[in-house]
Amino acid sequence: MVKLDFNLERDVPELTGKVILITGGTNGLGAAAAVMLARRNPAKIYITGRNESAAQHVIADIKSTGTQTETVWLxxxxANLASVKEAAEVVSAKESRLDVLMANAGVMARPPGLTNDGYELQFGINHVAHALLIRKLLRLLQKTAKEHGEARVIPISSLAFVLAPRGHGIVFDDLKTTQEYWILGKWQRYAQSKLANLLYGRELARRYPEIVTLVADPGPSNTGLVSNLGFLDKMIVYLGNIGRFLDVDQGHWNQVWAVGVPKDQAKGGELYEPVGKPSQAYTHWCLDSNLAERLWDWTEEELRPWLT
Ligand SMILES: NC(=O)c1ccc[n+]([C@@H]2O[C@H](COP(=O)([O-])OP(=O)(O)OC[C@H]3O[C@@H](n4cnc5c(N)ncnc54)[C@H](OP(=O)(O)O)[C@@H]3O)[C@@H](O)[C@H]2O)c1
Known part of the structure; x- marks a missing residue:
């Protein structure tokens, strides 16, 4: 196992008064991040997802730490943008501040499929839905930055983006198809979505520098994302990450670090590997500002009906 240098009390200041939203907070890294962040006493943590009983377990875990933090499942x-829009509207209506939006929910290596709104499944869940949430909550984040000194967006990407489709990075023409044409199809579709998480984060940082956007690669760890894979896919993960695998109790550390690092000690739009290390693993797509801009424009166009 890799040895990491992270200490919650040393690396994350008290979060008194802050409101945090963690997508995919019902399980895996998002749940672990919520439990850990609650120990720094924010006012409120929203955890989102679909699984209510898993959410109740996370809330019970948080309560058992003795924290005063209010935890709410949303x-x-x-896979359904109407549901994402509704969740964002609940937060905007209820909250006067949003200090941290951790865009963490995700699926990996899923068979071909489409979301309810007709997007390639992994792209729709991992990128399009997060983009809608970010865009709907942008004004609240800006208000928080203005009134409280900062607000953060923490998109969770993955170095799996190295497998993004050659020659394209993102195949815009086919994002509303199941994209079944690659040999490592499910992995390339995942890679494409994780490249989008990074590029959208970079573009968000460029367009809205008043918001601190830090992209995190959690590093590989044995959450349900990995342990629920079939044998061959698990082998791909294990063999592709020799020497990188983290203890399952450490997988969330990097995204928790991103909540706490002083804003003048991190660079907006940068990808951080565990823990807090600027990535050296960029492919040329990751640094392609034209691709990032094209993704932003494509996404804006797609989200237009949902932003009214
Ligand atoms: N674990 C790793 O090795 C690793 C490495 C690199 C990057 N990552 C990234 O880290 C993030 C978290 O992964 P994880 O390992 O914690 O995975 P996980 O244990 O499978 O948890 C995934 C979370 O995403 C939520 N989710 C999945 N589909 C959803 C949907 N359609 N709508 C709303 N929420 C949905 C799940 O909530 P519900 O089931 O309640 O909907 C769950 O809370 C992902 O973005 C992943 O790409 C993970």
């Missing part, structure tokens, strides 16, 4: 299905 139903939000990323």
């Amino acid at each position: 139903r939000c299905d990323h």
Whole structure:
């Protein structure tokens, strides 16, 4: 196992008064991040997802730490933009501040499929839904930055983006198809979506520098995302990450670090590997500002009906 240098009390200041939203907070890294962040006493943590009973377990875990943090489960299905819009509207209506939006929910290596709104499944869940949430909550984040000194967006990407489709990075023409044409199809579709998480984060940082956007690669760890894979896919993960695998109790550390790092010690739009290390693993797509801009424009066009 990799040895990491992270200490919650040393690396994350008290979060008194802050409101945090973690997508996919019902399980895996999002749940672990919520439990850990609650120990720094924010006012409120929203965890989103579809699984209410898993959410109740996370809330019970948080309560058992003795924290005063209020924890709220918010139903939000990323395969259905109407549900994402509704969740964002609940937060905007209830909250006068949003200090951290951790865009963490995700699926990996799923068979071909489409979301309810007709997007390639992994792209729709991992990128399009997060983009809608970010865009709907942008004004609240800006207000928080203005009134409280900062607000953060923490998109969770993955170094799996190295497998993004050659020659394209993102195949815009086919994002509303199941994209069944690659040999490593489910992995390339995942890679494409994780590249989008990074590029959208970079573009968000460029367009809205008043918001601190830090992209995190959690590093590989044995959450349900990995342990629920079939044998061959698990082998792909294990063999592709020799020497990188983290203890399952450490997988969330990097995204928790991103909540706490002083804003003048991190660079907006940068990808951080565990823990807090600027990535050296960029492919040329990751740094392609034209691709990032094209993704932003494509996404804006797609979200237009949902932003009214
Ligand atoms: N674990 C790793 O090795 C690793 C490595 C690199 C990057 N990542 C990234 O880290 C993030 C978290 O992964 P994880 O390992 O914690 O996975 P996980 O244990 O499978 O948890 C995934 C979370 O996403 C939510 N989710 C899945 N589909 C959803 C949907 N349609 N709508 C709303 N929420 C949905 C789930 O909530 P519900 O079931 O309640 O909907 C769950 O809370 C992902 O973005 C992943 O790409 C993970």
